[in-house]
Amino acid sequence: MAVTESQVVDALRGVLDPELGASIVDLGMVKRVEVDGPAVSVAVALTVAGCPMRDEIDHRVRSALAGVPGVGRVEVHQEVMSPEELAEVRSKVQGAPPQAWSAPARGHRLGHEEGRANPFAVASSPTRVVGVSSGKGGVGKSTVAVNLAVALARGGRSVGLLDADVYGFSVPAMLGVSARPQMADGKVVPPEAFGVKVMSMGFFVGEDQPVIWRGPMLHKALEQFLVDVDWAAPDFLLVDMPPGTGDVALSMAQYLPVSEVYVVTTPQLAARRVAQRSAYMAKKLNLPLRGVIENMSWFTAPDGSRQEIFGSGGGAQLARDLAVPLLGQIPLAPALREGADLGVPAVAADPASEVAAAFQAIAEAVAAQRPTRSKPEELRSR
Ligand SMILES: Nc1ncnc2c1ncn2[C@@H]1O[C@H](COP(=O)(O)OP(=O)(O)O)[C@@H](O)[C@H]1O
Ligand SMILES: [Mg+2]
Structure with missing residues (x-):
């Protein structure tokens, strides 16, 4: 059964950008998909050069494609977004929380950071x-x-x-x-x-x-x-x-x-x-x-x-x-x-x-x- 481009795109739809939490397809980060028999090549544009999440994205794309029947060799090319593409992503996540919220500290968990405790989850909450x-x-x-x-x-x-x-x-x-x-x-x-x-x-x-x-x-x-x-x-x-x-x-x-x-x-x-x-x-x-x-x-x-x-x-x-x-x-x-x-x-x-x-x-x-x-x-x- 030959792999189709749309199968690949569908699989990638489930891949979330680790920082934005949204699908890399919806965010327009998937730039190219090429299918040649069982070989699949995907180009993903990162929001910043030297993105610390590049290995994670690479890993997520590969695991998503591993689940598609018929997919053999996978190549992931990482590119960097142009300023115009970046603006496009911003407008997609627009409606998102205000600027000050848009760069949450990585790896933070609810209430585990100084000054960011959930006031309603503590036993002494009067609310x-x-x-x-x-x-x-x-x-x-x-x-x-x-x-x-x-x-x-x-x-x-x-x-x-x-x-x-x-x-x-x-x-x-x-x-x-x-x-x-x-x-x-x-x-x-x-x-x-x-x-x-x-x-x-x-x-x-x-x-x-x-x-x-x-x-x-x-x-x-x-x-x-x-x-x-x-x-x-x-x-x-x-x-x-x-x-x-x-x-x-x-x-x-x-x-x-x-x-x-x-x-x-x-x-x-x-x-x-x-x-x-x-x-x-x-x-x-x-x-x-x-x-x-x-x-x-x-x-x-x-x-x-x-x-x-x-x-x-x-x-x-x-x-x-x-x-x-x-x-x-x-x-x-x-x-x-x-x-x-x-x-x-x-x-x-x-x-x-x-x-x-x-x-x-x-x-x-x-x-x-x-x-x-x-x-x-x-x-x-x-
Ligand atoms: N007791 C009521 N009398 C008249 N109109 C009501 C009453 N309760 C709700 N509505 C109207 O019914 C519609 C649905 O109410 P809404 O509160 O939006 O429902 P929900 O949040 O459950 O979807 C709204 O237009 C609202 O103004
Ligand atoms: Mg309602």
Whole structure:
């Protein structure tokens, strides 16, 4: 079976640049691929001459190609990128963390460098990390995270909000924040809106730009969102969790070993699968499930009557299935969507409204929960 060029390129797609953490194909580092029978020759352009990673790249390319059936002799030619090519790579990883973040110390590990400890992973952290999660998309997870954060802040707590839904970030728009965060004293200063300090991938990527990063880069970005951001030890750090148990969710769980998880659901019954997914997620991530929040519970008509548009009982059933409390129900309110679109959360726009009162009550219920604390030995082993 003859080896084809596209097989070679596909195999190389899985090769990550050791420093940028992205595919050498996506980064445009693969300059030529020649196939002659079983012999394959690949030209890889390095970002700098005398790149200390050249042996590593050579090794990664060879091991990737060794896995392609029919490949015999492999030649790897290393070249150096022209300034134009380098600019191209920069634009590809653009949307990447700010300049000061782009050259992380090699071989560093979370919390192992002076001044780069993860403040949320230490047993003495005063912060309750509250993950807002859902078993499926579109249930209002971000809406709940944002309004809950603002409600907690209005109740006098210091609050941070981390948008960990990196591929589907929506927090900046919901809070009307678009400014790129500034650096001060080597730390990133999170923008503040409605009393909430915010960090999101959205600050570094254009609204309509896809996030092209692969696992390792995302992992690194999330780490930096925790470690290099000046959160100032808030009472609460709310996390708009990504859906499911993908890479990002796992990274978050690893970095935030003491987070509590709250699941947002809708009133529809037949939510068993959602319950199973949520329970599975928490178990896989080794995080405690602490409560259920039902969203879109009813619509209050102008005549004051309640219409249960999406049915009823889903939140209570999920809470029963997961053996956690149902912390509250949030009505369907056009003001909630309008607020999200305008960048003014409903809780702040109209604190006297029914929906704001619902969030305020849930915020108090969350605050009244007994905080979860991991044992110090668990923390040390991370
Ligand atoms: N209780 C509600 N009443 C009215 N609109 C809502 C409500 N909850 C969410 N929405 C709207 O539904 C859409 C999806 O909500 P969002 O928070 O983005 O969901 P998720 O983060 O789970 O994908 C948004 O347009 C949001 O404004
Ligand atoms: Mg969302």
